[in-house]
Every structure is written in structure tokens, then in C-alpha cells.
Amino acid sequence: MSAGKIISEGYKNHVALLQKHWDNALQAEGYDAALIHAGSKLVSFLDDYEYPFRCNPHLLWWLPLTHHHDSALLIRPGERPKLFYYQPDDYWYSPPADPASWWADEFEVVPVRDANAWKQAGINERTAYIGDAPALAEAVNSSQLNPARLLNRIHLERTRKTDYEIVCMAEAARLGAVAHMAAEQAFREGMSEYDIHQRYCMSIKMVDAELPYGNIVALNEHGAILHYQQHEQQVPDQVRSFLIDAGATVHGYACDITRTYATETGEFSDLILAMDTMQQRLCAAVVEGLDYRDLHLRAHLDIAGILKDFDIIRPSAEDAVASGLSAVFYPHGLGHYLGLQTHDVAGLIADVDGTPIPRPEGHPFLRLTRTLEAGNVLTIEPGLYFIEPLLRKWRESGDVSAINWGKVEALAPYGGIRIEDDMVVTKGAPRNLTRDAFAAL
Ligand code: GLY
Ligand code: MN
Ligand code: MN
Numbered sequence: 258m259s260a261g262k263i264i265s266e267g268y269k270n271h272v273a274l275l276q277k278h279w280d281n282a283l284q285a286e287g288y289d290a291a292l293i294h295a296g297s298k299l300v301s302f303l304d305d306y307e308y309p310f311r312c313n314p315h316l317l318w319w320l321p322l323t324h325h326h327d328s329a330l331l332i333r334p335g336e337r338p339k340l341f342y343y344q345p346d347d348y349w350y351s352p353p354a355d356p357a358s359w360w361a362d363e364f365e366v367v368p369v370r371d372a373n374a375w376k377q378a379g380i381n382e383r384t385a386y387i388g389d390a391p392a393l394a395e396a397v398n399s400s401q402l403n404p405a406r407l408l409n410r411i412h413l414e415r416t417r418k419t420d421y422e423i424v425c426m427a428e429a430a431r432l433g434a435v436a437h438m439a440a441e442q443a444f445r446e447g448m449s450e451y452d453i454h455q456r457y458c459m460s461i462k463m464v465d466a467e468l469p470y471g472n473i474v475a476l477n478e479h480g481a482i483l484h485y486q487q488h489e490q491q492v493p494d495q496v497r498s499f500l501i502d503a504g505a506t507v508h509g510y511a512c513d514i515t516r517t518y519a520t521e522t523g524e525f526s527d528l529i530l531a532m533d534t535m536q537q538r539l540c541a542a543v544v545e546g547l548d549y550r551d552l553h554l555r556a557h558l559d560i561a562g563i564l565k566d567f568d569i570i571r572p573s574a575e576d577a578v579a580s581g582l583s584a585v586f587y588p589h590g591l592g593h594y595l596g597l598q599t600h601d602v603a604g605l606i607a608d609v610d611g612t613p614i615p616r617p618e619g620h621p622f623l624r625l626t627r628t629l630e631a632g633n634v635l636t637i638e639p640g641l642y643f644i645e646p647l648l649r650k651w652r653e654s655g656d657v658s659a660i661n662w663g664k665v666e667a668l669a670p671y672g673g674i675r676i677e678d679d680m681v682v683t684k685g686a687p688r689n690l691t692r693d694a695f696a697a698l
Contacts, residue, residue: 260424260428260431263424264421264424264425264428264507264508265359265360267419267420267421267424268359268360268363268421269363270419270420270421271419271420271421271422272319272363274419275318275319276332276338278410278411278414279291279332279334279411280334280335281410282407282410282411282414283332283334283385283407284334285410285609286385286404286406286407286410287383288383288384288385288404288407289333289334289381289383289384290331290332290333290334290378290381290383290384290385291331291332291384291385291386291387291407292329292330292331292332292375292378292384292385292386292387293313293315293316293319293329293330293332293387293388294313294316294327294329294375294386294387294388294390294392294393295312295313295316295322295325295326295327295328295329295343295388295390296310296311296312296313296316296326296327296388296389296390297326297327297372297390297391297392298310298326309466310324310326310466312324312325312326312509313387313388313389314509314596314597314598314602315387315388315411316328316329316330316388317508317509317597318415318597319338320340320360320364321360321508321509322353323467323506323508323509324353325342325343325353326343327343327372327390328340328341328342328343329341329343329374329375329378329388330364331375331378337363337364337365338363338364338365339364339365339367339378340356340361340364340365340366340367341367341369341374341375341377341378342356342366342367342368342369343369343372343374344368344369344370345370345372346370355368356368372392373392376396380396380397382398382401384397384401385401385403385404385407386401386402386403387403387408388403389403405611406609406610406611409603409606409608409609409610409611410609412602412603412606413603413606413608413609415596415597415601415602415603416594416601416602416603416627416630416632416633417630417631417632417633418596418632418633418634418681419632422510422596422634423634423681425507425508425509425510426507426510426511426512426595426596426634426679426681426690427690427693427694428507429504429505429506429507429510429511429512430505430512430514430679430690430691430693430694431694431697432461432505432507432512433461433503433504433505433512433514433691433694434514434691434694434695434697434698435460435461435698436457436458436460436461436503436505437457437501437503437514437516437695438460438695438698439456439457439459439460440453440454440456440457440460440474440501440503441499441501441516441518442456443456443457444476444496444499444501444518447492447496448492449476449488449489449490449491449492450474450475450476450479450487450488450489450490451474451488451489451490452490453474453499453501454472454474454488457472457474457501457503458472461505463505463506467506468503468504468505468506469504469505469506469511469512469513469599470504470511470513470599471484471486472488472501472502472503472504473485473486473500473501473502473503473515474488474501474503475499475500475501475672476489476492476493476496476497476498476499476672477493477495477496477497477498477670477671477672478643478669478670478671478672479500479672480498480499480500480517480642480671480672480673480674480675481642481643481644481645481669481672481673482672483588483589483640483642496520497519497520497521497525497670497671498517498518498519498520498525498671498672499517499518499519499520500515500516500517500672500673500674500675501515501516501517502514502515502675502677503515504599509597510596510597511595511596511597511598511599512595512679512690512691512694513595513599513636513638513677513679514677514678514679514691515638515675515676515677516676516677517529517532517673517674517675517676519671524567524667524668525668525671527567528563528567528641528668528674529674529676531563531566531567532560532563532639532641532674532676533676535556535559535560535563535639536637536638536639536676536678537692538559539552539555539556539559539591539637539639540637540678540680540687540689540692541686541687542555543629543635543637543680543682543687544629544682544687545629545630545631545682545683545684546628546629547628547629548627548628548629549591549592549625549626549627549628549629549635550616550617550620550623550626552591552637553590553591553617553620553623554578554617554620556587556591556639557578557583557584557587558574558575558578558583559574559639560583560586560587560639560641561574561575561577561578561582561583562574563641564577564583564586564641565577567664568661568664569586569660569661569664569665569668570582570586570659570660570661571658571659571660571661572659577659580655580656580659581619581655582651582655582656582659582660584619584620584647585644585647585648585650585651585655585660586641586642586643586644586647587639587640587641587642588622588642588644588647589622589638589640590620590622590623590624590625591623591625591637591638591639592624592625592635592636592637592638592677593624593625593635593636594624594625594633594634594635595634595635595636595679596634600624601634603627604624604625604626604627605624605625605626605627606627607627614626614627629682630682631682631683631684632681632682633681633682634679634680634681634682634690635679635680635682636677636678636679636680637677637678637680638675638676638677638678639675639676640673640674640675640676641673641674641675642672642673642674642675643665643668643669643671643672643673644673645669648660648665648669677691678690678691678692679691
């Protein structure tokens with residue numbers, strides 16, 4: 258069966274479940290209805306050009322309307338959800354196509370020409386309004402706009418993906434894996450970052466604005482800039498290494514994949530292999546009931562062990578973690594929830610009150626502190642980098658003798674290593690969407 262058919266078959270159950278989640282959440286928080294607004298196009302200052310549109314993820318949870326600004330969905334417990342489908346009579350821009358039956362059949366669809374047609378639903382104080390469209394903020398009472406407890410309830414539900422969502426993400430992983438292969442090939446052919454990026458976009462048939470996040474396409478030392486955003490058009494004199502962190506979306510659902518390559522075998526390629534083996538061990542540990550913070554700390558210990566094995570640092574792995582030395586080389590979190598948002602919601606809260614689950618001390622960038630449950634989708638993305646500002650800081654205020662500076666100098670021109678896969682937590686063995694996608698090519 259085609260991916261499209263599997264997706265559309267799972268969709269009916271997905272919508273039925275969302276109806277239940279929203280009915281329960283509205284009842285628990287004392288609302289009669291919710292109106293979810295897709296969002297409006299924002300225009301740049303003193304101009305009439307618009308920023309790329311990103312649909313409200315709460316609307317995308319219900320509907321695959323990634324490009325549809327100003328549509329809105331009215332949810333009332335016990336009733337078929339009503340979609341105000343914004344389809345302007347326009348000749349400046351092409352209006353949205355007519356609704357497709359695979360999703361439209363689950364809704365009462367009302368095509369509207371007026372961007373404010375959602376107001377026909379009747380503004381009332383027992384309706385919650387979800388979104389950031391300026392028109393919402395102007396029309397409704399601020400206490401009804403994005404009520405925190407209601408959103409926390411929904412965000413916690415969003416952490417457990419439905420079969421439909423997992424199929425979308427598996428398909429995104431497949432597209433991502435194909436494009437990653439094309440990018441690796443472009444790197445092997447000696448192309449610039451810019452040309453590798455173009456090759457990636459051509460392979461996936463998406464323009465930048467459709468990707469879940471800006472592609473990180475980094476040759477050599479650029480790999481040490483965690484969210485490196487340039488696409489350099491010049492090929493460096495000597496190409497040593499390549500780090501690519503690039504995704505794809507299917508009906509708004511993201512994949513988030515990173516791979517690192519070396520041009521030649523040697524110490525850096527050995528380091529990549531060691532990181533890859535370690536990353537796969539971490540992936541295998543993603544089981545229901547695991548406190549993700551523990552896995553993040555284990556990654557620190559493992560990376561410190563690799564640094565020690567390669568004679569890059571001198572203290573034991575335990576001491577390197579305790580002193581903060583491991584964070585000089587690995588300064589980000591192990592991963593995050595993934596879904597409609599690359600950094601998906603509710604990674605740091607315990608309950609509907611939004612009570613924070615604290616990060617381990619000294620780990621300010623960890624984005625996921627929860628205990629894992631079946632249905633969670635998350636990334637595992639350990640890294641090891643030679644980051645000049647962090648090394649300089651250690652040299653100025655840390656134990657200078659803890660680092661083998663000669664080794665650092667030799668490896669810094671390679672930038673760094675990150676390997677990132679997308680994992681589904683199940684009742685049994687975890688599912689690695691990324692490795693499965695690469696293996697199926
Ligand atoms: N691509 C962004 C991240 O890995 O979190
Ligand atoms: Mn990630
Ligand atoms: Mn990433």
C-alpha cells in the first residue's frame with residue numbers, strides 16, 4: 258500500500274481521538290468550545306512582502322493545512338468540528354485548492370471568502386481561542402486566548418503520537434534519508450555548502466520555507482557552530498569533513514536528521530565511528546519508563562569516555578563530567594520531542610499546571626526532562642565538537658592540563674560530529690525511524 262493510502266486510512270482514527278482529547282480538555286477547563294485559528298500572514302516592516310507562513314501547530318494536529326493562513330476550526334463537544342476554510346477570490350496569489358475528501362470528510366467544511374468569517378461562530382466567553390493571529394487578540398478577551406492549563410492538557414496529549422502521526426513521521430524520515438544521501442554524494446563530489454544545500458532541496462522537492470528548520474550544511478570547522486546558518490558558495494581549499502543537520506516534513510510532521518562524514522580515513526573518521534557506535538547504544542536504551550535526564554547524563558559519560566580513549570582529555574570520564582569538562586566538547590542537550598514542531602511541546606513540564614521538571618544542574622540546554630512513554634517520538638543526537646569560544650573559556654578559567662591541546666589543535670579543523678536519529682518509544686524495543694529509512698534505501 259502507498260504511504261499516502263496508509264496515511265489517509267489512519268487519519269480517521271486520529272481525528273476521532275483528537276475529538277476525545279479536546280472534549281475532555283474543554284470540559285475539564287470549563288469551556289463550551291474552542292476556536293483554533295491557523296494564523297495570518299505577517300508583512301515585513303514598511304513593505305508589502307510577507308514572511309514565510311507557519312501554520313498554528315494546533316490546527317495542523319487536526320488538519321494537513323500547512324499553507325492555509327486564516328482558516329479556523331471550531332470544536333464543540335459532541336458536534337462535528339466545523340472548518341472555516343479560507344479560500345479568497347484572489348488574483349495576486351493562487352488561492353488554496355478545494356478541500357480533499359480524505360481529510361475534509363471528517364469535518365463540516367464551510368469555504369469562506371472573508372478572512373474574518375470565523376467570527377460567525379459567535380464570540381462568547383465560554384469559548385477558548387487558540388492561535389497568534391492579530392485578529393484574535395483584537396477580538397477576544399485575553400483570558401480566553403491560549404489559556405495555559407487548556408494548552409498544557411493538549412500539549413501533554415500531543416506527546417503521545419497516534420499511528421497516523423507516526424506514519425507521517427516515518428515518511429518524513431524516508432524523504433530525509435533520500436535527500437541526505439544526495440547531499441553526501443554532493444559532498445563527495447567536492448561541492449560547496451550552497452550547492453550541497455541546493456542538491457538536498459532538489460532531492461526532497463521542497464523550498465527552504467517548507468523544511469522544518471533551516472538546513473545546517475557545514476564543511477570543516479563550520480561543524481563546530483551548532484546552528485550554522487550560512488551556505489558558503491566557495492569550496493574550501495581543503496575539504497576535510499561534513500556535518501549536515503537537515504529535515505523534511507509530511508503534513509506538517511518533521512524528521513530531524515544529522516550525519517557527519519570525513520573525506521579520508523584517520524583519527525577524525527575513527528572518532529565518527531566511535532560516536533556512531535555510542536549513539537546507537539543510546540538509541541537502544543530509549544524505553545518506556547526511562548527518565549530522559551538519565552540518558553542525557555549517560556551520554557556525557559560516554560562522550561567523556563571517547564574523549565579519554567582518543568587522548569583528547571586527561572581526567573577520567575567521571576571526573577570530566579563532574580568538572581564540566583565534557584560540556585566544553587558537548588554543550589547541548591541529548592535531544593527533544595519531535596512532531597509538528599521540531600522542538601515539540603511539553604518536553605519540560607510535569608502536569609496541566611505546567612509544573613517544570615528541572616534540568617540536571619549544569620545542563621541548561623536540555624529540552625526534554627520527562628519520563629518516556631509509549632508513543633513519544635524524540636531525537637537522540639549526541640555531539641562532540643571543537644568549539645573555539647568554549648575551549649578558550651576553559652583555557653582561561655579551567656584546569657588547563659586537563660586538555661591535550663595538541664590533539665585539539667589537530668582535530669579543530671574538522672569542526673565536530675553530531676549524529677541524530679528520530680526514535681519512537683514503544684511498549685517493547687524502540688523504533689528508529691531514521692536508521693530504518695536509511696536501511697530501506
Ligand atoms: N535541527 C535542530 C536540532 O537538532 O535540534
Ligand atoms: Mn534535533
Ligand atoms: Mn537536528
